[in-house]
Amino acid sequence: MTTLIAKTVTKACVPIAILFSISLLLAGHNNPGGGFIGGVMFASAISLVYVVFGLDYIMSICNCKWEKFFALGLIISASTGFGAILFGHNFLRSTFMELHIPLIGEIELVSAGIFDIGVYFVVFGSILYIFKSTGDDE
């Protein structure tokens, strides 16, 4: 699999795919996308690196502990729920506000978006965790 073409394409694609996954995450509330899709996109991008360059290559760059990411994601998602309790609402009650930023225009900040970020972390963390442990076996 590790032909020069595959390597080159991967190098070009992966950064774009990661950026795309983030844009999917952030755009998700109003356009196609969201935490789940973004997370799977991110996981696909990284898994491409795994497949093309091998496990050892990734390990040499960073010894990523993916379980930390999904733990973090769970904390983020759950804490948005508890955050609502702190403000006297029910668990996971969401809220939103509109911000006017000069030059950019109106932006809607949605608390559910933070929840979605948690989902994003959980999804890519757990997929890559499974992926890595499957690959480890080889």
Add this chain to the structure above:
Amino acid sequence: MDNFTAIALAVFLPFALAFVLPLVEKLLKGYIGWYAFSVALLSFGLIAWVLPVISDGDTIQGSIRWLPSLSIDLSFYADGLSTMFGLIVSGIGMMILWYSNGYMSKKEDLPRYYQQLLFFMGAMLGMVFSANTLQLFIFWELTSITSFMLIGYWRNKPASIYGATKSLLLTAGGGLFMLAGFILLRSITGSFELATLLHDPAAIASLKTDPLFLTTLILIIIGAAAKSAQGPFYIWLPNAMEAPTPVSGFLHSATMVKAGIYLLARIHPLFSGTEAWFIIVSGLGIFTMLLAGFLAFRQTDIKAILAYSTISQLAYMFTMYGYTTYHEPGIGVAAATFHLLNHATFKACLFLVAGIVAHEAATRDIRKLGGLRKEMPITFIIATIAALSMIGIPPLNGFLSKEMFYETSLEMGHLLGGVFTYLIPAAALLGGVFTFAYSVKFIDGIFLGERKKEHLPEHIHDPSFNMLAPAGLLAGLVVLIGLFPSVAVHYLIEPATEGILLENVDLHVKLWHGFTTPLIMTIITLILGILVYTKYDDIGERQDKMNVRYPWLSINYFYDMIVDGAKNKSSVFAAFMQPGPVKPYLVSLIVLFIVLGAIPTFFVTATLIPANLNFNIPLYEGIILGLVIISAIATAVLRKYLQAVIAVSALGYLVSLIYIYLQAPDLAITQILVETLFTIIFVLVIVKIPQTFKETISTPVMIKDLTISAAVALTVLVLSLNVNQGIVAPFESLSYYFIENSVSLAAGHNIVNVILVDFRAYDTLGEIVVLCLAAFGVSNLIKSGVERK
């Protein structure tokens, strides 16, 4: 800080501080026991702080909003009774945690030990201060669970596991009966709130005439008896002695086993004054008092002797709380309450002594111990004080409550008249004789007589200060309460009795009453006790012989039969439900789907195939569907894994094309991405296994499989046709709500996403938790497979 805050803090601080205990342990290392001690001290101080208010006859009540939709609040109610219990729990807790610093080796898993002890203390405090029955139940079961974990503290000992399981099954199981009783109580009186119920004479009157009164009472008493090891439920307590000794002293003598007694006292105003109350509660008490006192004779483990003595002493309290009739509502209450306090002091002290002996002499077998009075003089004195108090020798506190017990027995017998005039005092006297025998045995067996050199270490001495001091303090309390009972009576017993009887109580407890009948009974007890004690070992041997000859005489025989039987049955059931290969699971799932899917489609809906079907399929759609069919067949037919996997992937990608065609971009993106990842992972896995299907499928199996497949296909076809026509679903589609409210309520235009992260965020949270667990599961499966190689 107002009084309510103090009570709430006393309950919650142990929990909160126990949660951070592992972190604190990193700082304090071996001194973590002192941290736990100070937590208990804090709770004790907070409860003691409200004591002046309580002893003036006031009550404290308040609540924190918890489940408003079910009208259940986290509410606390402090009166004399709960405050006295609170002080006992936190006070004995202090002594036990202090003692643990000397008892527990630094090599043990100390954070777990102290954390669970603090959890237990918090749960116990929460239980006694609960103002509603549901909250009481929750804390009640929490104490059962922490007790389970503490009995099983030494996880590798089979005896610990046996004892822990037994205690959990009986106490937590009994708790469920109690819950049923509380629910009945709610349906009769209309309230979960204990505090309101107690002060509502109309509700109490209606309860007593209700046809379900007896059922409710029995259910609640089962819970109390299981927790307090009364009646047939006593069998868990002796096995619970596998716990570390401080735990036994704390949970299984001074506090947790008294939860049942607390419950009796708490519901006393609701149920007492009826014949059922007297017969059930006192009957259970007298039966257990005599049985446990008698069975103590054959015990050889010093902790087991104490366990049986605890059971019989708790039975005293059961008996006395039961001594309530129409004529004399409060006859035994003060005596029982006083005995409860006294028992907590002398029995905890005795357990601490047992721990000291086991620690120094390295055995708990009374046949191997003996003659330690010279080597452990201080321990000997402490133990003697506590044991004499249990017997009821003046001027110790046990004497006072024992006298009151005799007095109430006499009065009760007198009230009932007839043969009971003598029978009830006689039963009390016999209980006292047994108590004398096992108390003397405890002292005689350990400290008096000859030193058995062959069994004991050469140098035995009094233990370290940290073990001796708590035991000494408790022994001091035994003497102090005995000499100056009026202080304890005024600040603790009177308010507690008022809390139970709900009226003003004026008690006069003095050491010297004059030459009364109870005093004569005490003297008779001593004389008979000495006579019985000369035959002590003889009786024990006879009991052993009986037990060998007739094993079914023991309740344990039936317990083991039931539990072992359940284990066997469940393993048979598990083998049936989980045969191993994946195929049976899939088949059962699919067959279930066929059955459940066929019911609405074939029986509920009128038409199998709707009339107005549209067969006008565009060419492009037709091509995609044709390819879907081809790849589905290919998946089933191809003989190599890699080919089959690629066929499945092709199917997945084609489905995503259909999504795009149906204008569902979210679904399409998800489908493509998941399909890609799925293929990669599948390929990673299958390179490890042989590339052809190994099993050849025989014709009958093939026919069976094909039939099932055809049935699934048919069910899905008919179901989806009908769903599409809106025939199956009798309700209005939910999607309109989401479409209408997505922008206004959640400020999002992508409805799928809004549903996921906002409207149905709770579901999503659950799903991502499952995802994490699944990731761990997969990883562990793979790792365990690697290790096995």
